[in-house]
Amino acid sequence: MSSVIKVLLAEDQGMMRxxxxxxxxxxxxxxxxxxxxxxxxxxxxxxxxxxxxxxxxIELPGRSGLDAAADLRTRLPECRVLILTTFGRxxxxxxxxxxxxxxxxxxxxxVEDLAAAVRRVLAGxxxxxxxxxxxxxxxxxxxxxxxxxxxxxxxxxxxxxxxIAAKVHLxxxxxxxxxxxxxxKTGTRNRMEAVRAARxxxxx
Amino acid sequence: MSSVIKVLLAEDQGMMRxxxxxxxxxxxxxxxxxxxxxxxxxxxxxxxxxxxxxxxxIELPGRSGLDAAADLRTRLPECRVLILTTFGRxxxxxxxxxxxxxxxxxxxxxVEDLAAAVRRVLAGxxxxxxxxxxxxxxxxxxxxxxxxxxxxxxxxxxxxxxxIAAKVHLxxxxxxxxxxxxxxKTGTRNRMEAVRAARxxxxx
DNA sequence: GGCCTGCTGTGACATTTGTCTTCCCATGCC
DNA sequence: GGCATGGGAAGACAAATGTCACAGCAGGCC
Numbered sequence: 208m209s210s211v212i213k214v215l216l217a218e219d220q221g222m223m224r225x226x227x228x229x230x231x232x233x234x235x236x237x238x239x240x241x242x243x244x245x246x247x248x249x250x251x252x253x254x255x256x257x258x259x260x261x262x263x264x265i266e267l268p269g270r271s272g273l274d275a276a277a278d279l280r281t282r283l284p285e286c287r288v289l290i291l292t293t294f295g296r297x298x299x300x301x302x303x304x305x306x307x308x309x310x311x312x313x314x315x316x317x318v319e320d321l322a323a324a325v326r327r328v329l330a331g332x333x334x335x336x337x338x339x340x341x342x343x344x345x346x347x348x349x350x351x352x353x354x355x356x357x358x359x360x361x362x363x364x365x366x367x368x369x370x371i372a373a374k375v376h377l378x379x380x381x382x383x384x385x386x387x388x389x390x391x392k393t394g395t396r397n398r399m400e401a402v403r404a405a406r407x408x409x410x411x
Numbered sequence: 412m413s414s415v416i417k418v419l420l421a422e423d424q425g426m427m428r429x430x431x432x433x434x435x436x437x438x439x440x441x442x443x444x445x446x447x448x449x450x451x452x453x454x455x456x457x458x459x460x461x462x463x464x465x466x467x468x469i470e471l472p473g474r475s476g477l478d479a480a481a482d483l484r485t486r487l488p489e490c491r492v493l494i495l496t497t498f499g500r501x502x503x504x505x506x507x508x509x510x511x512x513x514x515x516x517x518x519x520x521x522v523e524d525l526a527a528a529v530r531r532v533l534a535g536x537x538x539x540x541x542x543x544x545x546x547x548x549x550x551x552x553x554x555x556x557x558x559x560x561x562x563x564x565x566x567x568x569x570x571x572x573x574x575i576a577a578k579v580h581l582x583x584x585x586x587x588x589x590x591x592x593x594x595x596k597t598g599t600r601n602r603m604e605a606v607r608a609a610r611x612x613x614x615x
Numbered sequence: 616g617g618c619c620t621g622c623t624g625t626g627a628c629a630t631t632t633g634t635c636t637t638c639c640c641a642t643g644c645c
Numbered sequence: 646g647g648c649a650t651g652g653g654a655a656g657a658c659a660a661a662t663g664t665c666a667c668a669g670c671a672g673g674c675c
Contacts, residue, residue, distance in 0.1 A: 622672105
């Protein structure tokens with residue numbers, strides 16, 4: 208391995224971002240060429256600096272890291288994507304794979320894993336926690352339809368049926384139907400539990 | 412300053428904990444003498460290694476970092492406490508001060524702040540983000556009574572009135588009364604919004 | 616063409632939730 | 646003693662929520 212690995216790092220928490228950048232910078236074969244704290248900056252920055260690998264958090268201000276990953280796949284196909292997230296949710300992993308990510312790492316693990324994962328991804332490997340992969344397979348695909356997700360997502364902060372109806376441009380009666388369907392499919396008793404369950408599985 | 416600053420680090424996210432430990436370890440005058448990922452281990456570890464300062468996250472498995480801080484105040488008074496948290500919630504800051512913390516840092520800021528804050532706390536200063544202090548003062552104290560907090564906390568995951576009543580050993584009618592009071596005091600429209608608001612302010 | 620699925624909408628119904636008023640009882644304060 | 650305060654509880658009522666059955670319409674599949 209002769210040349211240095213160029214890394215783009217997207218992470219919203221300043222202290223985490225700075226710490227990871229410093230740590231990876233200590234490795235001789237790794238160089239951080241861009242740091243962003245907002246999902247909307249990922250693609251423009253990547254196009255500007257052309258990194259070998261993008262290290263993306265999922266939950267960011269602006270666009271989600273998963274959306275950005277899908278975009279990078281088409282706009283900068285030579286750039287690998289390694290998702291780095293707090294939550295090892297089955298649905299997240301599934302969506303990451305569909306978005307063309309080469310790896311999926313949870314922030315719970317030891318720091319040493321990170322540089323190792325970067326190198327393995329660059330070597331062409333797929334890096335995925337085996338336990339998480341098993342969970343994603345056993346959990347099955349997302350049972351919620353697009354509309355059900357929309358409505359449930361609009362219900363997160365305690366919005367009333369009328370609020371949700373206005374937000375998604377549907378009749379209040381229809382909103383209640385979708386909520387009822389989502390509650391049924393998630394096996395829960397009310398929308399609050401349904402939201403919890405959907406979040407837990409990475410279905411939103 | 413002749414001797415080295417001994418630091419105990421409590422943080423649940425493995426990667427964050429490792430990264431912070433490595434970073435602080437790079438400073439010549441700082442040594443990490445203990446790392447814990449569980450709130451229940453803070454006090455025992457502190458008593459064992461007797462650090463000069465404890466760097467505590469608030470939201471941990473086991474005991475909250477705030478509870479541990481209050482305990483350290485009495486069990487190991489010579490140990491300063493610096494709270495390091497994701498969420499700059501007014502209620503958290505207030506409770507941290509009441510628990511005898513010497514500083515309150517949010518994880519959003521740059522990493523350089525951390526070592527600086529540690530040194531300043533050890534020098535006897537109080538380290539608090541001025542904007543956050545202002546917010547905490549303007550927000551006023553927690554308006555919720557103990558019971559209202561209990562009931563609201565039991566309502567977080569979509570529990571029904573009956574569930575909550577069973578959990579806190581109250582009559583369902585009383586639970587509804589408290590929920591109504593909490594909704595009124597938070598200026599919200601339903602329990603879901605009330606829970607959000609209370610969380611936001613660090614009142615739970 | 617038939618069949619299924621998904622999206623949108625209604626109306627009716629039972630249940631849950633939120634609000635208000637009232638009550639009892641203990642505590643503490645003057 | 647007199648009196649406010651706060652926790653706990655009940656009942657009554659209106660509003661919101663969850664369920665169900667049904668219906669029209671589009672698209673995809675065999």
